[in-house]
Amino acid sequence: MQSNTTYCTSDPAPAHLEKLAQDLVRGAFLELYLTPKPGLVDLNDSGSHPDLSVARMEASLQIVSCYLGDLADALTAGEPLAGQVRLGTAAERAMLRCTGTNCHRGYIFVSGMFLAASASVPSLDEKLLSQQITVLAKRFFARGEYESTNGSKARSRYKVGGVRREALSGFATLFEHALPVFRQEIASGGNRGTATYAMLGRLMQTVEDTTALHRCGQEGLKTVQEDGRILERMVLEREDFVGFLIERNAHYVEKNLTMGGVADLLGLALAWLSHTGEMATPSARPAAPVEQVTACHG
Numbered sequence: 001m002q003s004n005t006t007y008c009t010s011d012p013a014p015a016h017l018e019k020l021a022q023d024l025v026r027g028a029f030l031e032l033y034l035t036p037k038p039g040l041v042d043l044n045d046s047g048s049h050p051d052l053s054v055a056r057m058e059a060s061l062q063i064v065s066c067y068l069g070d071l072a073d074a075l076t077a078g079e080p081l082a083g084q085v086r087l088g089t090a091a092e093r094a095m096l097r098c099t100g101t102n103c104h105r106g107y108i109f110v111s112g113m114f115l116a117a118s119a120s121v122p123s124l125d126e127k128l129l130s131q132q133i134t135v136l137a138k139r140f141f142a143r144g145e146y147e148s149t150n151g152s153k154a155r156s157r158y159k160v161g162g163v164r165r166e167a168l169s170g171f172a173t174l175f176e177h178a179l180p181v182f183r184q185e186i187a188s189g190g191n192r193g194t195a196t197y198a199m200l201g202r203l204m205q206t207v208e209d210t211t212a213l214h215r216c217g218q219e220g221l222k223t224v225q226e227d228g229r230i231l232e233r234m235v236l237e238r239e240d241f242v243g244f245l246i247e248r249n250a251h252y253v254e255k256n257l258t259m260g261g262v263a264d265l266l267g268l269a270l271a272w273l274s275h276t277g278e279m280a281t282p283s284a285r286p287a288a289p290v291e292q293v294t295a296c297h298g
């Protein structure tokens with residue numbers, strides 16, 4: 001796949017931007033393959049998404065990978081916000097054209113926002129990164145809202161902030177909930193598997209997920225939040241949370257309930273933890289470089 005966007009930069013994106021772009025793709029793959037997850041596509045089934053499959057989402061992530069690589073180059077070339085947004089909308093169109101779905105539309109937005117913020121905060125300082133995300137989100141949303149989306153309808157109908165408030169808060173749910181509960185689980189003797197499910201439980205409780213509202217209204221969102229509370233407790237108490245999640249998946253499929261926003265923020269959290277090295281096993285050999293996507297569709 002050949003990208004039709006090239007940036008004449010004297011040099012490629014700085015190493016930290018290029019690696020973060022790769023880690024943002026890695027995080028989305030880690031989320032996709034996490035199994036089981038109620039209502040979402042995983043290695044068991046497609047949850048409440050009969051139009052999706054693992055293969056289709058992998059194809060979508062190839063588009064996301066091209067987008068993030070192009071965005072890293074554009075940021076290095078000093079591309080202004082309008083040009084960055086054009087890359088995002090082009091990626092949304094490519095995803096729809098190549099996979100027939102919008103399965104990573106939200107992830108294009110949150111991962112693009114995260115990478116753009118990191119271009120101005122070339123460190124692992126999470127407070128500074130969060131503040132820069134808020135700055136960029138204010139500039140992004142100051143451009144106005146031009147289309148009626150499932151998310152915008154859910155936000156006005158249920159008086160919630162959705163992904164918009166999440167971005168304007170500097171991804172507070174990620175930095176103040178998801179990452180701390182992961183680190184707490186590791187510190188208290190857990191492993192990356194239990195810590196990831198503790199993160200999923202906390203995100204289910206805290207994300208104002210407009211996809212859950214769009215599908216099943218307030219009752220649907222409350223179901224996700226209550227299940228997240230139970231999941232986090234079961235992980236903490238070393239109960240059979242996998243059995244619980246398999247049972248809940250059957251319920252979500254019956255109700256057509258999903259939580260795509262939770263999935264995206266989980267992918268973002270796994271991406272950042274990959275970037276900080278907290279997803280690596282202490283004795284692990286340095287990870288082989290992620291196979292670079294050789295060419296991209298524009």
Ligand SMILES: CC(C)(COP(=O)(O)OP(=O)(O)OC[C@H]1O[C@@H](n2cnc3c(N)ncnc32)[C@H](O[C@H]2O[C@H](COP(=O)(O)OP(=O)(O)OP(=O)(O)O)[C@@H](O)[C@H]2O)[C@@H]1O)[C@@H](O)C(=O)NCCC(=O)NCCS
Binds near residue numbers: 084085
């Ligand atoms: C800023 C935009 C993301 C638009 O946001 P908006 O609020 O207008 O709503 P949506 O366009 O619907 O996108 C919101 C998507 O963000 C995810 N999400 C929802 N709540 C949250 C939250 N609280 N925090 C973080 N993220 C959240 C979610 O995306 C995931 O779910 C989608 C799949 O679920 P599904 O139910 O299948 O969705 P639908 O197809 O809508 O329903 P069905 O028909 O299938 O029943 C998938 O996208 C996941 O990623 C929300 O969907 C931004 O997109 C925007 O402004 N776009 C305009 C063009 C642009 O500027 N693009 C460049 C961006 S850099």
Ligand SMILES: Nc1ncnc2[nH]cnc12
Binds near residue numbers: 042260
């Ligand atoms: N695993 C998943 N299933 C459905 N929608 C998603 N959006 C992001 N990850 C997803």
